Amino acid sequence: xxxxxxxxxxxxxxxxxxxxxxxxxxxxxxxxxxxxVEALLVIVxxxxxxxxxxxxxxxxxxxxxxxxxxxxxxxxxxxxxxxEEMKYExxxxxxxxxxxxxxxxxxxxxxxxxxxxxLIGHKKLLESCTGAxxxxxxxxxxxxxxxxxxxxxxxxxxxxxxxxxxxxxxLYSYGISTMFSAIPAFCKKGDIxxxxxxxxxxxxxxxxxxxxxxxxxxxxxxxxxxxxxEKITRENKRAKNVRRYIVVEAIYQNSGQIxxxxxxxxLKEKYHFRVLxxxxxxxxxxxxxxxxxxxxxxxxxxxxxxxTAAMGNALATEGGFCTGSVRVADHxxxxxxxxxxxxxxxxxxxxxxxxxxxxxxxxxxxITRLKENIAILWRGxxxxxxxxxxxxxxxxxxxxxxxxxxxxxxxxxxxxEDIADRMLREDSVFVVAxxxxxxxxxxxxxxxxxxxxxxxxxxxxxKASESLKRAASAVLSGYN
Numbered sequence: 176x177x178x179x180x181x182x183x184x185x186x187x188x189x190x191x192x193x194x195x196x197x198x199x200x201x202x203x204x205x206x207x208x209x210x211x212v213e214a215l216l217v218i219v220x221x222x223x224x225x226x227x228x229x230x231x232x233x234x235x236x237x238x239x240x241x242x243x244x245x246x247x248x249x250x251x252x253x254x255x256x257x258x259e260e261m262k263y264e265x266x267x268x269x270x271x272x273x274x275x276x277x278x279x280x281x282x283x284x285x286x287x288x289x290x291x292x293x294l295i296g297h298k299k300l301l302e303s304c305t306g307a308x309x310x311x312x313x314x315x316x317x318x319x320x321x322x323x324x325x326x327x328x329x330x331x332x333x334x335x336x337x338x339x340x341x342x343x344x345x346l347y348s349y350g351i352s353t354m355f356s357a358i359p360a361f362c363k364k365g366d367i368x369x370x371x372x373x374x375x376x377x378x379x380x381x382x383x384x385x386x387x388x389x390x391x392x393x394x395x396x397x398x399x400x401x402x403x404x405e406k407i408t409r410e411n412k413r414a415k416n417v418r419r420y421i422v423v424e425a426i427y428q429n430s431g432q433i434x435x436x437x438x439x440x441x442l443k444e445k446y447h448f449r450v451l452x453x454x455x456x457x458x459x460x461x462x463x464x465x466x467x468x469x470x471x472x473x474x475x476x477x478x479x480x481x482x483t484a485a486m487g488n489a490l491a492t493e494g495g496f497c498t499g500s501v502r503v504a505d506h507x508x509x510x511x512x513x514x515x516x517x518x519x520x521x522x523x524x525x526x527x528x529x530x531x532x533x534x535x536x537x538x539x540x541x542i543t544r545l546k547e548n549i550a551i552l553w554r555g556x557x558x559x560x561x562x563x564x565x566x567x568x569x570x571x572x573x574x575x576x577x578x579x580x581x582x583x584x585x586x587x588x589x590x591x592e593d594i595a596d597r598m599l600r601e602d603s604v605f606v607v608a609x610x611x612x613x614x615x616x617x618x619x620x621x622x623x624x625x626x627x628x629x630x631x632x633x634x635x636x637x638k639a640s641e642s643l644k645r646a647a648s649a650v651l652s653g654y655n
Contacts, residue, residue, distance in 0.1 A: 261613075266605065272288035272290060273285065273288075273290065273293075273295050274290070274628050274630040274635060276288075276605070278599070278605055281603060283599065283604065283605040284603065284635045286606045286625040286631075287605050287607045289487070290491060290626070290630065291459060291545060291571045291627070291629065292459055292535065292541045292542075292628070293628045294531055294534065295491045297491070300531060303523075303526045303527050303529070303530040304523040304526060305523075307525075307526035314518060315518055315520075315521065317518060317519065318515060318519060319508070320508065323518060323519035325519070325522050327526050328520065328525050330529060331520075331525040331528050331529050335528075338466065339466055339467070339469075339482070340476050341482070341498045341499055341500075342499070342504075343500065343503070344496050344498040345507050345514060346494060346495075346496050346519075347494055347495040347517075348513070348517050348519055348521075349493070349494065349495065349513065350455070350485025350486065350487045350493065352513030353377075353485060353497055353513065354381045355378075355384055355513070356381070356511040356512045357381065357483050357497045357507060357511060358378065358384070358385050359381055359386075359512070360506060360507050360512075361418070362382075362387045362418065362420055363385065363418070365387070365388070365417055366385070366387040366418040366419070367387065367388045367407060367411070367418070368385065368387045368388070368389050368390070368419075368420045368421075369391075369392060369422070369448065370382060370390070370392070370421075370423070371391070371394055371422070371423050371434075372391040372393060372618045373394040373395070373429045373432075373617055373618065373619045374422065374423070374424055375424065375427075375428040376612060376615045378424070379614075379617070380614075390407065391618075394427070395432045395435075397438045397442070400421070400439075400442060401442055404446040407419070407446075415447075419448045419449065420448060420449045420450070420451055421442070421450050421451070422451045423439060423451075424452075424456070425453065425454045425457035425467060428455070429609065429617050430619055431565060431572040431573060433471075433569065433570060434468070436452070436469065436472040436474050437473075437474060439452075440474055443478075449481070451481040451482075452483070454482055455483070456572055458484040458486075459531075464535075464539060464542070465535050465539075465541075465542050469482075471569075477500075480503070482497065482499060483495065484496060486528050489531075490527070492527040492528045493520070494525070497511075541629045544629040545571060545627065545629040548631050549568070549627050551633055552573055552625065552639065552640060553568055553573070555636060555639070556573070556575070556640045559643060559647050560648045561577060561578055561579070562575045562577060562578060562623075562643075563578050571626060571627045572625075573624070573625040573627060574622045574624055575623050575625075577590070577621075577622075588610060591608035591623045593646075593650045594623060594643070594646045594650050595607060595646075597649060597650065598642045598646045601646070602641075602646075604639050606643070608621065623643075625643075
């Protein structure tokens with residue numbers, strides 16, 4: 176039928192194109208060839224639309240055909256291809272991460288651990304852990320809302336809140352889970368978060384999980400922050416009707432810079448934003464008594480809506496906390512994923528955190544000694560060839576970057592890794608380059624980090640600065 180229809184179509188088209196301008200008159204109207212063609216095309220379209228689509232005959236595949244298909248099938252890889260830089264093997268510590276530790280069988284001066292107060296291995300912390308282990312065992316074997324809350328957890332939350340002067344606190348069992356649980360607990364789809372482009376990966380992950388609208392401002396640039404807030408408030412008609420947050424770190428892990436909190440508070444109040452402050456690298460470090468950036472800047476702690484921190488640095492334990500109002504803490508007990516769905520912090524670590532805060536209050540000279548050590552290292556590193564110090568002079572995280580970048584993060588990082596390898600190999604000084612995960616979207620340049628501890632001696636600090644200068648001169652001489 177289809178063939179006969181096509182034959183009729185061909186004859187009609189031949190007639191239409193060969194026809195004179197007018198073949199017939201119907202009711203006084205001249206019927207031209209082009210009208211015939213158009214009518215036939217409409218008929219063809221209707222005919223094709225009414226046809227049933229062709230389906231191959233249904234029959235089961237033979238075993239041979241199945242085997243051939245299976246042999247040809249190539250599954251998608253579970254992981255991306257492994258590149259050379261992914262094959263990095265970090266040095267292995269064979270003792271506690273004290274100012275002096277053992278790496279690959281050799282004693283080294285350790286500047287790779289954020290042991291700011293030198294409390295790792297402290298006698299009182301060990302006694303506290305031992306007592307808690309004997310009383311509670313190792314783990315809790317349950318989340319906080321499901322038989323995982325132990326009295327020492329409540330004691331630790333109360334101790335943190337009392338130390339910082341906040342109404343309440345909440346404990347998390349893992350440091351970075353604090354940030355990527357607290358952020359999505361308060362920030363939801365449709366909310367606006369203005370965040371520094373240099374924040375560490377845990378905050379980045381929390382931002383992604385929140386599904387909020389994320390707007391970045393230039394690293395620690397208050398002019399950029401203010402213009403961003405102004406633009407959002409002016410251009411976004413919904414801005415006044417949604418939750419709005421500013422997210423910053425007290426001491427940035429990727430640069431060692433300190434955020435000017437007084438300016439943040441002024442902008443917060445001017446544009447009506449809330450502030451989430453991560454004090455992971457400033458808790459126990461900044462301020463006369465180690466209460467963090469609020470004490471250092473003279474800002475009342477109640478002006479900060481949400482404060483988070485990991486306890487694996489100055490307190491030399493593990494876990495993290497979020498502190499603020501009672502409502503801020505209580506909301507996370509039902510909405511903080513790391514709190515609700517993870518086993519609670521091992522009791523001995525909560526006990527160690529309490530003891531570490533007690534030690535900090537009883538020994539304010541720890542902070543004084545830390546500041547002195549930072550100043551000694553700064554003086555020793557001045558004039559280092561090809562490198563400049565990017566961190567704040569009060570930051571225990573001393574961060575150096577290239578004065579002149581190669582133009583490639585990968586190449587810059589390789590230079591810093593060569594410097595770190597040379598320092599470890601030739602001078603037994605252990606430092607780390609700012610190597611990042613493939614998931615880390617931080618936009619800051621590569622660098623090399625030295626974590627200063629109150630436990631370092633002046634000899635350790637001078638040895639590190641001299642070693643870094645020699646290694647940088649050797650590695651960067653050909654580049655510069």
